[in-house]
Structure formats: structure tokens, C-alpha cells
Amino acid sequence: MHLSIFLPIALVVWWSSTTFVEYIARPAYPVPAPGSAILITGARSGIGLSAAKRLSKEGFFVFASTRTAQAAEAISAMHISNMVGVKLDLLSEEDMVQVEQMIRQWCAKTGNRFAGVVHNGIAIGKSGFVELTRLEEAKTFHASGLEAVRLLTQKLLPLIRAHHGRVVGISSFAQLVPMPGGSAYSETKAALAMFLNCLRLELYPAGCAVVNIAPGAISTGLMTETHVRKWFDEIYSPPALNEAYPFYAAKAKESVDKMITTTTFAWQTTDKGSTDDLILEAFSSPRPPFTVFPGSFGIPAKLLAQVLSYLPESVVFRLLTEM
Numbered sequence: 001m002h003l004s005i006f007l008p009i010a011l012v013v014w015w016s017s018t019t020f021v022e023y024i025a026r027p028a029y030p031v032p033a034p035g036s037a038i039l040i041t042g043a044r045s046g047i048g049l050s051a052a053k054r055l056s057k058e059g060f061f062v063f064a065s066t067r068t069a070q071a072a073e074a075i076s077a078m079h080i081s082n083m084v085g086v087k088l089d090l091l092s093e094e095d096m097v098q099v100e101q102m103i104r105q106w107c108a109k110t111g112n113r114f115a116g117v118v119h120n121g122i123a124i125g126k127s128g129f130v131e132l133t134r135l136e137e138a139k140t141f142h143a144s145g146l147e148a149v150r151l152l153t154q155k156l157l158p159l160i161r162a163h164h165g166r167v168v169g170i171s172s173f174a175q176l177v178p179m180p181g182g183s184a185y186s187e188t189k190a191a192l193a194m195f196l197n198c199l200r201l202e203l204y205p206a207g208c209a210v211v212n213i214a215p216g217a218i219s220t221g222l223m224t225e226t227h228v229r230k231w232f233d234e235i236y237s238p239p240a241l242n243e244a245y246p247f248y249a250a251k252a253k254e255s256v257d258k259m260i261t262t263t264t265f266a267w268q269t270t271d272k273g274s275t276d277d278l279i280l281e282a283f284s285s286p287r288p289p290f291t292v293f294p295g296s297f298g299i300p301a302k303l304l305a306q307v308l309s310y311l312p313e314s315v316v317f318r319l320l321t322e323m
């Protein structure tokens, strides 16, 4: 058979068989009943708000949390049925305790159950090369994107186990791909992914599923051209970079412009709906997936993740240093 026919057929067979095996190997879990409550952190904007609206429309009761009381009131003032704004600063243990009690009281009052939590919020600190980044700046990512997830999960677990609820984490494609100057964000997300993997094993006997949603690039407040430029500026503009890392400093402007002009516009067209669909699936499927990759970098993030997992690490390294 000619290679140009054989190769696509082989790819389709390989893709379908791995997708099929991945699906049938998933364990079955009790499915949260309609009307159960879900807590979504960082739900004032972007992926969190979009998912909150979708889940409430599907009949779940959503506690949409945000950092300030004022923002929580603004969410409640949207008057979306089955959705209420709550104040939860991920850096405040006191807020976590109050939210846990609020959910408990809601369950006792309504007789409904707690379907679980979506760990979505993260405080974005200042990124930079390891040598040039203050520890406090890196800690902003760790505190909100990892330590807060651990603490909030701990507080909610008695209720989640009792109600066969679920834990969903919004990590990132960045958990797979390193980027010079991006370690604080990527290491937080990679650690979050492993946290979820361990938790999945721990909660399996209790009938509680754990899902990791690792978006590629989704058009949100975090992912506007202005925000991405600011982010890259922080990483690549310090004068110290020229001196210590001339290889990257020389490439920086060119590659940032290239990345923004060639990639951002593809990012902007990416449909947020795919993340909503996956968060809904995480709570409503009897066999929810373990890790999923919504979004796109020109090619679907899911396909890119699979390709990267098959390439030798040294080849991925070469590709990244050529970019």
C-alpha cells in the first residue's frame, strides 16, 4: 500500500483504538443527582464564570466563588437561577471554613447533596527566569494554585466522601510543556496534576471521581493580547536578562511578536464551550475522564498532548529551543 494512504489509515486506527481502550478502562462512579451543589473557585470571569452559568443551566446549584464580597454580590446580582456568588479568597483559610459551613447548611436545608468542587481560580504572580525571580513572586502561584487547592480539598473531603462527590482541577497545558521564564506557573500546574492523580487513587474506594482539565489556550481575561504581552514583557524585558541570558534576550522580541501574531488570533477563536462541556461531563458522566485537554494551539491541544507524549524528550527540547 502507498505510504500516503497507509499513514492516515494507521493514524486513525491508532487514535480510535487508544481512545476506545482509554474509555473502557475508566472506572464507573456514582453520578451526582440533579440539584446537587457545586463550588467553583475563581468564578468571577473566564472559564469559571462560563462553567458556573452552564452547570446552573443544567440543574446543578452553583456556589460561584470570587475573591471579594463586592464581586460575590455582583455575581448574585446577575440573578441567574441556581447560582449564587460567594466570597472565597484562596489565600484565606477563614473564608474556606465559612464556605464549607455554608455548603453544609445548604445541604441540610434543601436535602440536596454536594456534587463537589472545581478548583479553577489562581492568582497570577510575576513570571520570570529562575535566577531573576524573587521567591515571593513565585510563591503567589504556588499559594493560590496548589496550597489553596490542597487546603480547600481537605476541608471539603468529609462532605465529598459522604455524598460521593467529585473533585475537578483546572490545570493547564503548561503542565506538559516547559517554557523559559515560565517555571512558576508550569511547576504549579504540574504539581496540581500530580496532586489530582494521587487524590484519584485515594478517593476511588469512596466512589469519588477526580478529573484534571488541562486547557490549551482559551480566550479569557487571562488570555488577551494585552495580558500575554504584559506577561512576556515581565519575563523578557529585565535588563539583567540581556547580560545573563543573551540567547533568549536576543530572540525575545521576535518570538513574542511571532507568537502573538501567529497564535493569539487562533487562540481568540477557540470556543470556551469545550471547557464547559468537559466540566459538565466531569460531574455527569458515570465514567468521567482522568485528564483532558480542551483548547487549541492551531491544532487541537488533545492531539498535541498525545504527539508530545510519544516524542523523545530531547526532540521536544530541540523544538522548544528553536521556537
Ligand SMILES: NC(=O)c1ccc[n+]([C@@H]2O[C@H](COP(=O)([O-])OP(=O)(O)OC[C@H]3O[C@@H](n4cnc5c(N)ncnc54)[C@H](OP(=O)(O)O)[C@@H]3O)[C@@H](O)[C@H]2O)c1
Binding pocket: 041, 042, 043, 044, 045, 046, 047, 048, 066, 067, 068, 071, 088, 089, 090, 091, 120, 121, 122, 123, 124, 144, 170, 171, 172, 173, 174, 214, 215, 216, 217, 218, 219, 220, 221, 222, 223
Ligand atoms: N485561559 C487559558 O488559556 C488557560 C489555559 C490554561 C489554564 N487556564 C487556567 O484556567 C483557570 C481560569 O483562568 P481564566 O483563563 O478563566 O482566567 P481569569 O478569567 O482571569 O480567571 C481567573 C480567576 O481566578 C480568580 N482569582 C485570582 N486570585 C484569586 C484568589 N486569591 N482567590 C480566589 N480567586 C482568585 C479570579 O477571581 P477574581 O476576579 O475575584 O480576582 C478569576 O475569577 C486558571 O486556573 C488558569 O490557570 C487558563
